[in-house]
Amino acid sequence: MERRHEYRTVVTWTGNRGTGTSGYRDFGREHEVSTDGPGPIAGSSDPAFRGDPSRWNPEQLLVASLSQCHMLWYLHLCSTSGVVVTEYLDRAFGSMTESGAGGQFTEVVLRPEITVESADMVETATRLHEDAHRACFIANSVNFPVRHEPTITPAGG
Known part of the structure; x- marks a missing residue:
């Protein structure tokens, strides 16, 4: 018997520095990954892609x-x-x-x-x-x- 599982997450961008994505260097890659239950994971892009090295990519x-x-x-x-x-x-x-x-x-x-x-x-x-x-x-x-x-x-x- 096949069972189906579903996993839901929410990714919220937190890198708006006041001008949104007005230019490639004008916005942060910071975001949070969350779901019901555990606390959020602080995320970003890899530092090679302008990300924050103190956050998960x-x-x-x-x-x-x-x-x-x-x-x-x-x-x-x-x-x-x-x-x-x-x-x-x-x-x-x-x-x-x-x-x-x-x-x-x-x-x-x-x-x-x-x-x-x-x-x-x-x-x-x-x-x-x-x-x-x-x-x-x-x-x-x-x-x-x-x-x-x-x-x-x-x-x-």
Whole structure:
């Protein structure tokens, strides 16, 4: 049985410096991303495109979404497979190529650093990354490769 899920967000531009978009350099790229429930995310464009480096940009949010989705599936699969994860940190990396008036992501690499409870869990913990990748809704929705390069260490060594 197929289930449908809907996600609604609101993006509010906050970069009007008094003259709107009267010129390319006359407006800010600042905005807020919000939804019912959690607080807003302060956003902008990438600094390479006149954005505010102290705010999230859409490209970072895409990489973060892929990392979050993979992590959540991975932790779920570990919990149902007898693998006890005690720490998880991902230093994800995305690569985008700009061409003309647009661009596209060429790949995202997830680099999770994981600690499991014991050495006998490492093999299963490693294998479960493939399963998490296949299950990730976000990775299944993009048109570029999403790779993962996990490092799994048993607790205490």
